[in-house]
Amino acid sequence: MNAKQCDYEAGSTGQLNSNPGSEVEHLETDGESRRSFLKKMIVASAATAVTGFPYTRAQAAENPSIKFGLLEDRSGNFAIFGINKWHGTQLALKEINEGWTLEGGVQGPGGPGVFAKVAPKPPTENIKEIVNRGGDETKDDTVWNEEDEYLVKSGENGVLGRQLELISPDPESDNSQFQSLARRLILEDKVDVIMAGFASAEREAIRPIMDQNKMLYFYNNQYEGGVADKYTFCTGAIPEQQIVPVMQYMIKNFGPKIYTLAADYNFGQLSAAWTRAMAPILSAEVIGEEFIPLSVSQFASSISRIQEAKPDWLMMYITGQNHSNYYPQADAAGVKIPMGSSINIAQGYEHRRFKAPALARFHVTASYMEEIPTPRNRKFVERWRKMFPDEPYMAMEGHSAYVATHLYAKAVRLAGTTDKETVIKALESGIGVEAPSGWVFMDPATHHLSQYIRLASCNEQHDISFVTEWPYIEPWWTRRLxxxxxxxxxxxxxxxxEDPFFKMFKKKGKG
Amino acid sequence: MSLGYLVSLLYQYADSIAFLLLAALGLMIILGVVNVINLAHGELIMMGAYITTLTYHRAHLPLPLCMALSTIGVGLFGMLLERFVIRRFYDDKLGALVATWGVSLILSQGTLLVFGPSLESVPLAAWTFSYGRYSFGGYRLLLFVIAIAIVLIAWWVFYHTRLGVRTRATMQNADMARALGVNTRDIYLLTFGVGSALAGLTGALYAPTTTIVPLMGNQFVDVAFITVVVGGGANPIVGALTSAALLSLIATPLSSTLGTFSGRIGLLIAALVVIRFLPRGISGYFQDIRYRRMARGVS
Amino acid sequence: MEREDKRWWQVLNGPQELGRGRVFWCLFTFAALGLLAYPFVGSVFALSNFANFCLYVPMGLGLALLWGYSGVLSFGQSAFFAIAGYVYGIISGNLLDMPGGTLLAAAGAIAASAAIAAAFGYFVFYGQVSGWIIPLLLLVLSLILETFMAQTAGYQWRVGSVLLGGYNGMTNIPSLQIGSSIFGGASIGFYYLVVSAMLITYLGLRLLVNSHYGHVVTGIRDDVERTRMLGYNVNLMQIQVFVVAAALAGLSGVLYVSWGNYINPSSMGLLPATLPVIWTAVGGRSSLLAVLLSTVTLRWLADSLAVKGGEYAFLIMGILLLVTMLFFPAGIVVTLARHWLQRKPERRDLKKNRAP
Incomplete structure (x- = not known):
């Protein structure tokens, strides 16, 4: 498998002796019958199966390698996202180990006003054309120069003369597996950093373990925001970076009547609270709200309620494989209402999975999408496809994982050590990198990235165009608190x- | 309440019945006749959806043909499964539970490894019609019609063919049926094949309206279990139909007026209540009534 | 009817469980001593990980009692597990400053599981619900709980000072604490706690199933009506066994949150619900020892596969389960043990213990 090309060695260190099931073997020691022979076969084949499989642990170089722990779901419910993120990290590690780095570094206190790399000329023709399609036009002079190649030689293979060694067991979308593997990475493998988790539940399951062990932890995922943790760095987009921009655009272009369809759990409820709180400020109104349990996959009644409410546009916070069925079902029922979102399409590439026009009129604010037309992103896509030719789509979270890996390498180089406290100080020094999406900056106060946000719009043929972009949105909400x-x-x-601001606009009962 | 709203409610009701029926019927027939809980049911549905999607995209066959291929393919797979796995557990049904669980792990993870995390779905003809402010999907209504047709066909086979008589005999008393010359092994083989084929058909029919991922079977499994519990195994066909109709009758108005969460909870609580009063499910209740009537007739 | 004046160790060595006689008890003592001595050689991680495998044993043994000995299958053990975890989190989070608060929480958690089981048991056993309905009904019950708990994000879902946390789960649950020693997930104390819980549960259940009461329970399994005719309150006894099984699942739940300081609604989902059934069936439900071994082994196997097999883990697990069941349909440990015992008919313990 191509996915394995990244210097893995078949390990054979599994010990049968430490097998807690070896008590079973006592029962068969004095038998030569067919049954016990079969049993032996099974035990033996199980042992080979366990130990002979590609063992995602590379051989140490002369210099002790930097151990990079990664927990991404490669099976179970979230495999569709986890595999993509796993690939993103692998690509970044390969580049770092071959002597490449993303341009960037400490940029002082940060912010475009101070450190903007003003484009020498307007954005590429391509972008200009798309930006003209509507929405708030990006000011030419705040767009970064998109033609530069920002993958530059770092001057050494690896970091500090040490290779980065990936240790990536598969947590199988299972929270308790996450906990036990997190402990394994920390206590047994003694890794220098852990990047882990897709669902917020997975993050919350292991964050206490990271804190107890003072382990540097990266959560590379778009989420509901609000994590403030000394040892945790979040590189995905958060509500203030996505929800407000997309609402602004949708209200301006389609009207003030909003209907929210949200998954009935933390992410959906909190995002819906954002929409509710922001609507009056943007002089709009949430006329309906529905929360869908994660196990629901049939949407006939939701569709009829939407048709009854007749909103100008829909705010979509539905997630997971069951919920994505909404799109073909709504399309089949003839619902033609424009939709805005902060996750769908960018995270789960529904526009590639469902036949057009199920996702027509869909708008999402994303920190990354494969279709971004800038030359630097095209080159990034090329590198990715070269390493993973079978990847169906390079989604937002895979990009976050890629950027976070490069960001970590940069911070270690800056710190001159892999000591966690020092690396955290380096990450808090006002460091940023030129990501394939654009310039991102690690905000020292909140441990979240400022993001280059684009608003993607999906047409009847499921082609993506970027109608507006915001080159630098800061993670301001927890700072507010x-x-x-x-x-x-x-x-x-x-x-x-916990923010009185949200209570000011709280709706009286559920929609 | 406008007429449009009523029509919309009726449409939702039909849609919900179709979903529950198609999700549960295969599982229920296997449970009723073979008396095995098939934990790989969701994965058989997934297989059906994958066969349809793959033949459509790679072999460019017309969609109905793809769906037929799914039904046949999964049915054959089910017969193989019965012949080489399930058959060994007729003395001790608990083993079948674990074995089918193992099969489900192999199928879902194997699919992930071979076909990747997702496939592009098949297109859906845009038949829509509208009434008042509501518009409806024609394909969903077609699903309802197909579901009802399948139940009618199954009912006919069950009650009006020799095969049906033999199957019912096997269900009621397998030893006695064997003594009377019924080859119960063949009946089991066939039933498992038919149950699997129905799962394959369900997957194929829903393929255009759902996301095609290796674990897609899960969305059918929990409602299928609930429908089975409420229907009971005494008569899979009557059980599936009445249970789907009853559960939809409770869940649809709740979802429609109070939201999907209430509909979901209502569905689950309805199952609890039904079981409390009809411990053998609706079909078991009907059977008891019939036996009581028969007993009266004899005495 | 059996004589009642047996000594406790004779009861312990009774015929309702595999592994009797001197050889077995020597091996058992040896294994137990090995477990107790493990912290002297094992790393902190190894202990923590092994404790994680073993903490599910009470839940597995409870199901073995319920399914193997009393004939009632349950897909609801994970729900009782999770209920106990949540209740423990709520009580201990509110009694943070109270000495012994976590112990009170543990007792309350197990009691909550037992109470819910008793209420449910009252409905189904007095309603004489039977067959496949009970396991599926329990499955439905856990799905309701899962759906409900998943939407409890936000401040309005708060018990005292503890947030239920919705799908993201309840975080920062304190570990068990006795006096000044904290039984955190990665501590030797926790390892000993889990190992002793495992051994005590095993021996306790062994005593139970070999007692007069246990014989009646198996009588119910073999023929409900006959046992009822003999004058036993069958429904009550079924409820009692069900409550014991739920309380044991609750014990596992408390140990789990003490180990991981976290619980979320997915512990009540479809997948966790089937796991205890798988452990029990693979080992062989008719023996407590078999279930103990298979629970630990399968947990270990799942963990090793996750580490070494990566995305092949589920595939290998599926094949292993399938093959195991094809060749050992009554459970691998039970089949092998029976096979071994049959080859040694001169075994001393057979002669010593007259069949009841």
Missing amino acids: GVNLVRHPESKQYIPD
Whole structure:
């Protein structure tokens, strides 16, 4: 498998002796019958199966390698996202080990006003054309130069003369597996950093373990926001970067009547709270709201309620494989209402999975999408496809994983050590990189990235165009609540209920 | 309440019945006749959807033909499964539970490894019609018609053919049926094949309206189990139909007026209540009534 | 009817369980001593990981009692597991400053599981619901709980100072604490706690199934009506066994949250619901020892596969389960043990213990 090309060695260190099931073997020691022979065969084949499989642990070089722990789901419910993120990290590690790095580094306090690389000329023809299609036009002089190649030689193979060694067991979309593997990576493999988790539940399952062991942890995923944790760095987009922009655009272009369809769990409920709170500020109104349990896959009643409410547009916070059925079903029922979202399409590439025109009139604010037409992204796509020719789509989270890996390598180089506390200081120094999507900057106070956000619009043929872009949106919400992890280390997740601002607009009962 | 709303409610009701029926019928027939809980049911549905999607995209066959291929393919697979796996567990049915669980792991993860995390779905003819402010999908109504047709066919086979008589005999008393010359092994083989074929058909029919991923079977499995519980195994066909109709009758108005969450909880609570009062499910209740009537007739 | 004046160790060595006689008990003592001595050689991680495998044993043994000995299958053990985990989290989170608060929480959690089981048992056993309905009904019950708990994000879902946490789960649940020693997931104390819970559960259940009561329970399994005719309150006894099994699942749940400091609704989903049934069936439900061994082994296997097999883990697990069941349909440990015992008919313990 191509996925394995990244210097893996078949390990054979599995020990049968340590097998807690060896008590079973006592029972068969004095038998030569067919049954016990079969039993032996099975035990033997099980042992080979366990030990003979590609063992995702590379051989150490002369210099002790930097151990890079990765827990991404390669099976179970979230495999569709986890495999993509696993690939993103592998690509970044390969580049780092072959002597490449993303341009960037410490940029002072950060912010485009101070450090903008003003484009020498307007964005490429391509972008210009697309930006003209509507929406707030991006100001030419704040767009980064998209023609530069930002993958540059780092001057050494690996970091600090050490190779990065990937240790990536498969947590199987299972929270308790996440916990036990996190402990294994920390206590047994003694890794230097862990990047892990797709679902927020997976993150919350292992975050206490990271804190107890003072382990540097990256969560590379778009999520509901609010994590403020000294040891956790989040590189995915968060509500203030996605929800407000997409609402602004949708209200301006389609009207003020919003209907929210959200998954009935933390992400959906909190995102819906954002929409509710922001609507009056943007002089719009949420006229209906429905929360769908994660196990629901049939949407006839939701569709009829939407048709009854007649909103100008729909705010979609539905997630998971069951919920994505909404799109073909709504299309089949003839619902033609424009949709805005902060996740669908960019995360689960529904526009590639469902036949057109199920996702027509869909709008999403994304920190990355494969279709971004800039030359630097085309080159990135080329590198990715070369390494993983079978990848169906390079989604937002795979890109986050890629960027986070490069960001970590940069921070280690800056720190001059892999000591976690020092690397955290380096990450808090105002460091940023030129990602394939654009410039991203690690905000020291909140441990979240400022993002280059684009608003993607999907047409009847499921072609993506980017109608508006915001080159630099800061993670401002937890800062609003007074979070400053540099000065006051803490480890919790804030939710909108803790912000009086959200209560001001709280709707009286559920839609 | 407008007329449009009523029509919409009726449409939702039909849609819900079709889903429950198609999801549960195969599982229920296997449970009723062979008395095995097939934990790989969801994966058989997934197989059906994959065969349809793959033959459509790679062999460019017309969609109905792809669906027929799914039905036949999964049915044959089910017969192989019965012949080489399930058959060994007729003395001790618990083993079948674990074995089918193993099969489901192999199928779902094997699919992930071979075909990747997702496939592009097949297109859906855009038949829509509208009434008042509501518009409806024609394909969903077609699903309802097909579901009802399948139940009618199954009912006919069950009650009006020699095969049906033999199957019922096997269900009621396998030893006695064997003594009377019924080859119960063949009946089991055939039943498992038919149950699997129905799962394959379900997957094929829903392939245009769902996401094609290796674990897609899960969305059918939990409602299928609930439908089976409420229907009971005494008579799979009557059980599936009445249970789907009853559960939809409770869940649809709840979903429609109070939201999907209430519909979901209502569905589950309805199952609990039914079981409390009809411990052998609806079909078991009907059977008891019939036996009681027969007993009265004899005495 | 059996004589009642047996000594406890004779009861312990009774015929309702595999592995009797001197050889077995020597091996058992040896294994137990080995487990107790393991912390002197094992790393902290190895202990934590092994404790993680073993903490599911009480749940597995409870199901063995319920299914193998009393004939009632359950897909609801994971729900009782999760209920106990949540209740423990709620009580201990609210009694953070109270000494012994976590112990009170553990007791409350197990009691909650037992109470819910008793209420449910009252409905199904007095309703004389039978056959496949009970396991599927329990499955439905756990799916309701899962659906409900998944939407409890936000401040309105709060018990005292503890947030239920919705699908993201309840976080920062304190570990068990006795006096000043904290039984955190990666501590030697926790390892000993789990190992002793496992051994005590095993020996306790062994005593139970070999007692007079246990013989009646198996009587119910073999023929409900006959046992009823003999004058036993069958329904009550079924409820009692069901409650014991639920309480044991609750014990596992408490140990689990103490180990991981976290629980979320997916512990009540479809997959976790089937796992205890798989462990029990693979080992052989008619023996507690078999279930103990298969629970630990399968947990270990799943973990090793996740580490070494990567995305092949589920595939290998599926093939192993399928092959195991094809060749050992009554459970691998039970089949092998029976096979071994049959080849040694001169075995001393057979003669010593007259069949009841």
